[in-house]
Amino acid sequence: MAIKIDISTFFELDLPIIDVRSPGEFDKGHIPSAHNMPLFLNEERAEIGTLYKKEGQETAILRGLDIIGPKMSSFVRKAQSISKDNKVIIHCWRGGKRSGSVSWLLSLMGMEVYTLEGGYKAYRKFIRKDFSEKQSHCIILTGSTGSGKTQTLHYLKERGEQIIDLEAIAHHKGSAFGDIGEQQQPTPEQFENNLYEAFRLLDFNRRIWLESESRMIGNIPLPDTFWEMMNQSKMIHLQISRTARIQYLVNTYGQYPNEALAQSFQKLRKKLAQHLNAALEALDTNDLDTAANIALNYYDKYYQKHLDKNKDRIIRTIHSEDMDFNQICDELLNDYTG
16 A cells, blocks of 8 residues: 655654655755665656657656556565565655656555655755754864864764764865865765754754864855854864874875875965975875975964954863873863853
């Protein structure tokens, strides 16, 4: 049988999700954990759309049936392999003909099928609304480049604190060097979906830790309402010695080929000016400490502007000479009273 569910019920059900939209639609953005079982491939969907406009609905539907017919048995088998206790959730873009036809087919084969009313469009509308409505107690860790803010977040997580690692979700460390060693970034729409998946599982009666970011993480913009929430949150400044920061950067990036590091330095050509050649020469001789120090000359100036702009939001500063993450977390958790 096929059962229609609204978006609230959708989040309550712990069932496999089947997205029957085309691969192109799915790649642009999809519900995390959804399985793509396209009713039509990209070119097939385009063909049917053209027929609908030029020759009308009946012609388009008949052509769709021609395409779907040979796929029906494989559709059922794949859905059965994905299902949980012979149950699945089906959705398309707006909860229309595509999800309806697949739900009918799977129901005919004895599966218990739930279809999302409004489809993926309803999901997108819901998460944007939820981002804007949920109020959370966020604490932003800020600090100069190489201060180990991401590492500090994960130490806090080990202590039972709630965190959101935006850079992990964006697959980018947020600087000219941020794409090194990372997977391809998701689309902005998919980033927002993935961010919401982390966001919705949090307890909003407890504090949530993040690190400060620019509006853009690589090529990904932070959602408007989420960005506004971050800009209204209090900040704690991690003031780490330059020596420790240089060592942290060398340990973090030294595992990657110097060619990749050189390409990232080239992105800073205008900012570094005459210092670029010195940085590239340091890489050629594997003098990573010098290369990191040159990079910090630029990033520390940039960070100071950020610090001056946000000084009224900083509620305290934690100093560390050797970047002892356990000690930093002790201070954050034992002394924090915000």
